[in-house]
Amino acid sequence: MLVFGIDIPLVEIILVFSIIMFILLIEAIVVIVLLMGQINKTKSLVGLVERISRTTLQIKEAEVQGVKRK
Numbered sequence: 001m002l003v004f005g006i007d008i009p010l011v012e013i014i015l016v017f018s019i020i021m022f023i024l025l026i027e028a029i030v031v032i033v034l035l036m037g038q039i040n041k042t043k044s045l046v047g048l049v050e051r052i053s054r055t056t057l058q059i060k061e062a063e064v065q066g067v068k069r070k
Helices: 010-069
Strands: none
Touching: none
16 A cells, blocks of 8 residues: 555554554543543532532521521
């Protein structure tokens, strides 16, 4: 097979492309694993923010009821 005027065997081209695809596959798997870890951290952070919001709302309601009783 001629590439830019140089004779390169087809088997070598297929081998190079398969190595490149393998490296890209490993890179994609690593990125997906890292993203899954970040998603889990984000879920826990959202849960904590929701808990803080509920606690703050309960405190505000208790303050309002305390003011109404006085």
